[in-house]
Amino acid sequence: MSTAPEKIRNFSIVAHIDHGKSTLADRLIQVTGGLTDREMKEQVLDNMELERERGITIKAQTVRLDYTAQDGEHYVLNLIDTPGHVDFAYEVNRSLYACEGALLVVDASQGVEAQTLANVYQAIDVDLEIVPVLNKIDLPAADPDRVKEQIEDVIGIDASEAVPISAKTGMGIEDVLEAVVKRLPPPKSGDPEAPLKAMLVDSWYDAYLGVICLVRVIEGTLKKGMRVRMMGTGGVYNVDDVGVFKPTKTSVNDLGPGEIGFLNASIKQVRDTRVGDTVTDDRRPTDKMLPGFKPAQPVVFCGLFPVDANDFEDLREAIEKLALNDASFSHEMETSAALGFGFRCGFLGLLHLEVIRERLEREYNVDLITTAPSVIYDITLTDGETVELHNPADMPDPVKIDSIAEPWIKATILVPDEYIGGVLKLCEDRRGIQKELTYAGSRAMLVYELPLNEVVFDFYDRLKSVTKGYASFDYQFLETREEDLVKMSILVNEEPVDALSMIVHRSRAEMRGRGMVEKLKDLIPRQMFKIPIQAAIGGRVIARETLSAMRKDVTAKCYGGDVTRKRKLLEKQKAGKKKMRQFGKVEIPQEAFIAALKMDSD
Amino acid sequence: MTRPALGLYAHWPWCARICPYCDFNVYRAKGADTDAMTAVLTGHVGLWAEHMQPRPLASLHFGGGTPSLAPPATIAAVIKAADARFGFAPDAEIGLEANPEDAGPERWRAFRDAGVERVSLGVQALDDDALKSLGRMHSADQARRAIALALEIFPRVSIDLIYARPDQTAEAWEAELEEALGFGLKHLSAYQLTIEPGTAFEKRAARGQLDTPEEDSAAQFYEITQQICAARGLPAYEVSNHASGPAHQSRHNRLYWTSQDWIAIGPGGHGRLWADGDARRGFALARRPDAYQAAVSAGELWEEDETLSPLDAAREMILMGLRITDGLDRARLRAATGQDVDADALARLTGQGLVAGDETRIKATRKGRPVLDYVAGALCP
Numbered sequence: 016m017s018t019a020p021e022k023i024r025n026f027s028i029v030a031h032i033d034h035g036k037s038t039l040a041d042r043l044i045q046v047t048g049g050l051t052d053r054e055m056k057e058q059v060l061d062n063m064e065l066e067r068e069r070g071i072t073i074k075a076q077t078v079r080l081d082y083t084a085q086d087g088e089h090y091v092l093n094l095i096d097t098p099g100h101v102d103f104a105y106e107v108n109r110s111l112y113a114c115e116g117a118l119l120v121v122d123a124s125q126g127v128e129a130q131t132l133a134n135v136y137q138a139i140d141v142d143l144e145i146v147p148v149l150n151k152i153d154l155p156a157a158d159p160d161r162v163k164e165q166i167e168d169v170i171g172i173d174a175s176e177a178v179p180i181s182a183k184t185g186m187g188i189e190d191v192l193e194a195v196v197k198r199l200p201p202p203k204s205g206d207p208e209a210p211l212k213a214m215l216v217d218s219w220y221d222a223y224l225g226v227i228c229l230v231r232v233i234e235g236t237l238k239k240g241m242r243v244r245m246m247g248t249g250g251v252y253n254v255d256d257v258g259v260f261k262p263t264k265t266s267v268n269d270l271g272p273g274e275i276g277f278l279n280a281s282i283k284q285v286r287d288t289r290v291g292d293t294v295t296d297d298r299r300p301t302d303k304m305l306p307g308f309k310p311a312q313p314v315v316f317c318g319l320f321p322v323d324a325n326d327f328e329d330l331r332e333a334i335e336k337l338a339l340n341d342a343s344f345s346h347e348m349e350t351s352a353a354l355g356f357g358f359r360c361g362f363l364g365l366l367h368l369e370v371i372r373e374r375l376e377r378e379y380n381v382d383l384i385t386t387a388p389s390v391i392y393d394i395t396l397t398d399g400e401t402v403e404l405h406n407p408a409d410m411p412d413p414v415k416i417d418s419i420a421e422p423w424i425k426a427t428i429l430v431p432d433e434y435i436g437g438v439l440k441l442c443e444d445r446r447g448i449q450k451e452l453t454y455a456g457s458r459a460m461l462v463y464e465l466p467l468n469e470v471v472f473d474f475y476d477r478l479k480s481v482t483k484g485y486a487s488f489d490y491q492f493l494e495t496r497e498e499d500l501v502k503m504s505i506l507v508n509e510e511p512v513d514a515l516s517m518i519v520h521r522s523r524a525e526m527r528g529r530g531m532v533e534k535l536k537d538l539i540p541r542q543m544f545k546i547p548i549q550a551a552i553g554g555r556v557i558a559r560e561t562l563s564a565m566r567k568d569v570t571a572k573c574y575g576g577d578v579t580r581k582r583k584l585l586e587k588q589k590a591g592k593k594k595m596r597q598f599g600k601v602e603i604p605q606e607a608f609i610a611a612l613k614m615d616s617d
Numbered sequence: 618m619t620r621p622a623l624g625l626y627a628h629w630p631w632c633a634r635i636c637p638y639c640d641f642n643v644y645r646a647k648g649a650d651t652d653a654m655t656a657v658l659t660g661h662v663g664l665w666a667e668h669m670q671p672r673p674l675a676s677l678h679f680g681g682g683t684p685s686l687a688p689p690a691t692i693a694a695v696i697k698a699a700d701a702r703f704g705f706a707p708d709a710e711i712g713l714e715a716n717p718e719d720a721g722p723e724r725w726r727a728f729r730d731a732g733v734e735r736v737s738l739g740v741q742a743l744d745d746d747a748l749k750s751l752g753r754m755h756s757a758d759q760a761r762r763a764i765a766l767a768l769e770i771f772p773r774v775s776i777d778l779i780y781a782r783p784d785q786t787a788e789a790w791e792a793e794l795e796e797a798l799g800f801g802l803k804h805l806s807a808y809q810l811t812i813e814p815g816t817a818f819e820k821r822a823a824r825g826q827l828d829t830p831e832e833d834s835a836a837q838f839y840e841i842t843q844q845i846c847a848a849r850g851l852p853a854y855e856v857s858n859h860a861s862g863p864a865h866q867s868r869h870n871r872l873y874w875t876s877q878d879w880i881a882i883g884p885g886g887h888g889r890l891w892a893d894g895d896a897r898r899g900f901a902l903a904r905r906p907d908a909y910q911a912a913v914s915a916g917e918l919w920e921e922d923e924t925l926s927p928l929d930a931a932r933e934m935i936l937m938g939l940r941i942t943d944g945l946d947r948a949r950l951r952a953a954t955g956q957d958v959d960a961d962a963l964a965r966l967t968g969q970g971l972v973a974g975d976e977t978r979i980k981a982t983r984k985g986r987p988v989l990d991y992v993a994g995a996l997c998p
Contacts, residue, residue: 541832543969543988566836569989571808571857573940574680575626575873576642576887578933579899585932585994 017236017271018091020204024195025231025275027095027110029135030120031128031487035150038182039120039191040078040096044262046188047080047092077216077229077275079259084196092195093259093275095216108137109290109308113216113231113275116144116199118191119166123149123179124156126165126458128487129429135170146194147177153184161456168455202273205234211294212301213237215245216275218288220339224256226282229275230294235301237270237278237294246304247292252280284339311343313361314422314492315368315471316405318349318386318514319375320357326381327356333379334358337371344371349406351513354384354596359406365471384596384608386514388471393420393495407516410502413553419518420495422467425450428478430486432459437481445469446520464493468518503528503557506549507539510599514608524550528558531611538607541565546601621877621891622675624869625665625703627658627695628883629684630906633718637752637817638779638810642885642904643682649906655691657910659698661882664918666702669890673706674699675877676869678713679733685715689727695882696732710735710868712773717763718755725770735773735867737806738763743793747782752817764800773865775804781830781838782810791841798849803865807842808857809835839987855941856989874941876934876953884909888919889933895953897930899923931956932997939972939993944980962995972996 030036080092095110111117117138121127138145147166149159159179166174178194180187205212213230221227230237237243241254256279258266270276282288291308295301321330334346345361362368368388375381392404395417404410404419426447430438432454442449442463451462465474470490478486503524505515515535519527528550535548543565550558573581595602631646677699679692696711705711712735713728728736740760742748748757755763767774778797780790797805810829812822821827830838843853851859855874860866872879880888881902888900900919903909912920925933931954938945951957958979966972971985971992985992 543971543991563833565832565988565991567809567832567839567987568991569856569987571811573856573873573937574870575879575881575889576885578873578889578937579887579901581936582929582932585936585997588994589997 017207017269017274020271020273021201022089023091023093023202023273024116024199025093025095025114025202025273026116026118026195026199027114027138028118028120029131029138029145030150031122031125031131034120034122034125034128034131035182036096036120039118039148039150039180039188040094042182042185042188043080043092043094043192044078046185046192047082077260078262079275080192081261082192082196085193086196090196091274092192095275108141110216111138111141111143112291113214114143115202116146116195118195119145119147119170119172120150121147121162121166123152123159123162124154126162127169127429127455129427129489130487132170132427132429133489133491135172139172144199145172146198147172147174148191148194149177149179150182152179153181153186165455165458169460205232205272207234207236207271209234210299210301211235211237211241211243211296212303212305213270213294214305215288215290215292215294217290218282218285220285224279226280226285226288228278228280228282228288228294230270230278231275232270232272233305234272235296236272237276239266239268242297243278243280243294244297244300245288245292246295246300247289247307248287250282250287251297252282255279255281286339286342290342311363313343313345313363314467315362315364315388315390316359317362317368317388318351318354318357318359318384318406319372320351320354320384320386320514322382322384324355329379330358330375330381330383333375333381334360336379337374341371343367351386351408354386354514357384361405365475384514386608387517389518390422390467390471392500392518394418395420404518407502407518408513410518413501418497419500420497421500421518422495423493424465424467424470424490425493426461426463426465426470426488426490428461428463428486428488430459430461430482432457434482434485435459435461438478438486441474441477441481445474446523465490466496466498466520467492501552503531504551505531505535506547506551507535507598507603508546508601509549510601512598512603515611521552524552525557532558532560534611535607536560536562538611539601539603541568542601544600620672622706622872623672623703624676624678624872624877624879625662625674625699626869626879626881626883626886626888627677627679627684628881628886628902629654629679629681629687630884631686632681632683633686633716634752634754635817637821638813640813640816641682644906646683646686651688651691653910654906655688655694657913658691658882659694661913661918662695662698662702664913664916665880665882668918669880671703673704674709675706676710676712676872677705678710678869680714683716683719683739684713685719685724685728685736689724689731692728692733693731700732708868710773712737712867712869714739715763715767716755717760720759720763720766722766722770725766729770734771735775736767736771737775737777737804737867738767740764740776740797741779742782743778743796744789747785750783751779761800764802768800768802773804774802775806775867776800776802777806777808779808779810780842781835783828785830785838787834787837787841790838791845794842794845795849798845798851803851803861804867805846805851805859806857807846807859809839836987843983853942853986856986871941874937875946876930876937882913891953892924897925897933897954899925927954927956928998930954935997936993939979939981939989939996942980942986944974944978946977947974947979948977956998958996959998966992966995 028036077095082090082092084090119135163174163177178190212233212235215228216231217229218226237257239254239257243254244251256266258264259276293304321327338344343363346358349357349359394402394404396415397417445465446469447463447465449463453460499521500518501521503517503519504511532548532550545564546562548560549556595604630644631649632643633646711732713733715736716739741751741753743757745757812818846859850861853859854866878890884906885904886902890898892898901921903912903920934950973982974980981989981992
């Protein structure tokens with residue numbers, strides 16, 4: 016028996032990282048009896064190891080809460096947990112389409128952050144009803160009145176009835192549940208007898224069951240044993256199982272209008288499903304498809320190479336497996352003179368890149384060398400042809416290039432006003448164009464237009480360091496703009512190191528080149544001969560350093576008690592040696608590649 | 618393989634004051650119970666004798682810490698115990714590390730009477746400002762007097778000097794070295810100051826309050842040392858050790874560099890023994906004096922022991938063996954471990970003029986010695 020729509024509430028939680036979204040979700044599950052205390056693992060919804068470790072959510076998750084409200088009625092609350100990070104904004108967006116309302120969780124002492132803003136605007140854009148929740152109200156630094164005012168000023172929604180809670184102690188959790196029931200609208204009622212029309216909200220791969228699809232039923236009824244058709248892809252599947260997450264997977268007989276649950280239909284690859292697709296009854300299809308979504312496009316690219324060339328096949332296998340479950344991640348084979356065989360991979364953003372890289376290293380045990388992240392450049396050739404450049408190594412001959420355009424973003428930065436000087440300088444250094452500078456209390460909100468290639472280049476790290484970690488940052492894509500861009504090559508001992516070449520704005524090339532060669536001079540160990548390190552545009556050297564030959568490298572004291580230490584040190588060096596790459600006569604440690612790309616501009 | 622020579626190292630863990638550059642296993646002497654330690658040290662000698670087939674000792678070395686702060690009776694008791702349980706080979710070396718500020722004719726004669734025939738004096742510098750910045754308690758004059766006294770009392774005398782100190786100039790080092798050699802010493806250890814983890818100097822360097830020379834000037838100081846010592850008849854026989862002939866070299870330290878056998882007593886000591894069947898075993902003693910004393914009193918010979926793999930044993934032989942100018946006994950390396958130096962590296966380094974040798978022996982050249990860690994690391998399989 017499916018639940019009547021008026022007894023259903025579909026909602027998600029919008030919050031900045033650390034503001035307690037996962038803890039609140041856990042509490043809601045606990046209070047509604049989804050899990051016993053013993054079963055209650057910390058932060059149930061973040062079930063990927065990496066997600067738990069970093070306190071971030073990458074994939075959308077959902078849980079069904081059974082709640083008997085103070086009015087004595089029984090309600091079904093579907094909580095759709097969404098990723099908080101900008102890289103996964105696309106997943107947030109489509110998850111929000113499955114909801115009627117959202118809880119906006121704001122830390123009662125920290126206030127609104129940039130990430131909160133981006134996500135809450137997305138929720139407002141899809142017409143969700145929003146209930147503000149002030150978390151961590153028990154902390155001494157909590158200042159609910161100030162934060163309420165800030166929510167009203169910055170976001171522009173009524174915060175007078177914000178629910179004060181402490182997800183940590185459990186205070187106010189009942190009030191949240193009541194607010195969900197009373198203040199969020201139920202889903203629009205649909206005809207349970209109509210032809211099935213359901214939206215594919217998300218899909219992921221389960222090692223035992225194959226692909227699991229999360230769906231939101233709009234009208235009609237989804238039943239086990241039904242033959243469903245994905246209207247966009249045309250795929251037809253037999254439904255083996257229908258169910259909900261409570262949060263453990265629980266089979267149900269059917270899902271009616273307004274309900275959210277999963278279907279399991281022996282689909283082999285996540286790639287066979289398209290998020291936003293319309294799921295219908297193959298025998299009695301609905302006449303109108305849902306509008307659907309544009310698939311997420313990778314915007315940041317880098318090369319991934321195995322440290323040990325013999326591991327290439329392992330890397331290939333790992334990447335292919337990951338790609339099965341992550342349609343937003345692209346990969347194609349790449350050969351580098353320096354690094355051998357590897358893959359050029361595309362990501363939704365830097366965090367996505369890091370998450371994939373870490374999963375490859377951790378879950379698949381492949382040691383990786385990561386090349387400089389780059390963006391997509393649109394190149395127009397003199398013959399009028401246009402090409403998309405994902406890899407600086409593929410840059411056409413400059414004489415054949417008519418123009419190059421690069422992606423720009425609109426960045427929003429919230430920062431306590433004492434750090435604003437550093438942030439302004441950082442943005443200016445990165446070719447930023449200031450669009451807005453407003454204050455809410457002692458915090459400034461900056462809006463900048465920035466070239467994405469300046470952001471993928473250690474911008475977060477720099478921002479964190481100039482603001483002591485107090486800034487929050489978010490961005491969205493703006494457009495591509497034609498700019499004076501050139502390819503800068505790095506030469507070590509006269510040999511070009513392809514993995515370090517990059518595309519830079521001409522006005523920044525010299526500075527970037529100088530920084531790079533200076534850094535490399537410190538990172539490359541001295542060898543028995545002198546080594547020139549150069550940055551060049553075409554044949555013209557724009558910066559040069561010379562690494563002197565090694566002159567002294569010997570331990571002064573080495574007696575009976577030092578032997579063990581000396582041997583252990585050697586073991587470490589030998590292990591590090593595996594991560595060295597040979598360029599002509601010169602060995603460059605892997606750290607040099609990674610560190611060379613993290614550059615301080617001051 | 619002929620039976621390796623056996624040495625005994627005795628660690629005296631206490632110092633009147635901890636030097637800011639020192640990363641040895643040392644503790645402030647205040648409140649130390651020297652009588653209890655003496656009993657434990659001699660007892661430990663007995664435990665070793667029961668563990669292995671005793672054979673005459675080629676050397677006994679008192680290191681530290683500051684063993685010259687130990688009561689002469691302690692030194693005498695350990696030497697006596699070693700003699701009783703192991704015996705000494707005919708040309709055995711019995712050496713002791715001493716600080717200039719404890720120099721005194723009576724005390725030192727007592728050490729000599731106990732059997733100490735070699736002292737190495739921690740002179741470190743012949744410059745009052747430098748001594749102060751190194752945290753030493755003696756003056757340059759005290760050092761000069763101590764050298765003279767040591768030469769009077771002990772048959773063999775060495776001094777330790779530290780170079781490439783903060784603010785030291787090449788000229789000053791030349792003059793200091795010349796003065797030191799003017800005493801007619803037959804042995805000298807000259808160490809480049811290095812900043813070791815966990816020392817006060819490391820903290821100061823991290824705060825930017827300590828300037829030590831860059832690699833290039835360290836190389837220059839090393840060159841000066843090589844030239845002056847060789848010219849004055851004390852060529853290097855090891856990276857930091859100079860002697861006027863084989864008889865004056867440190868026999869005890871040669872045991873380490875030639876991968877012989879040595880056992881240890883005293884907190885934090887390390888030992889190595891070629892066991893039956895030629896496996897190399899390593900031992901480490903408890904580091905804290907109280908833990909060490911409790912362990913030995915409970916009859917424990919060591920805190921940790923390991924059997925080295927042939928690869929590890931070979932690496933130790935190479936790392937240590939290349940430090941001496943005689944070089945690495947390659948034939949013995951192969952016989953003892955079944956391993957050999959890396960052939961590609963050997964060819965490359967020979968081509969670069971950093972090593973020379975043949976099937977039986979490999980030496981670092983004059984050019985290779987200043988970069989020995991690189992050379993030895995590359996040669997290790």
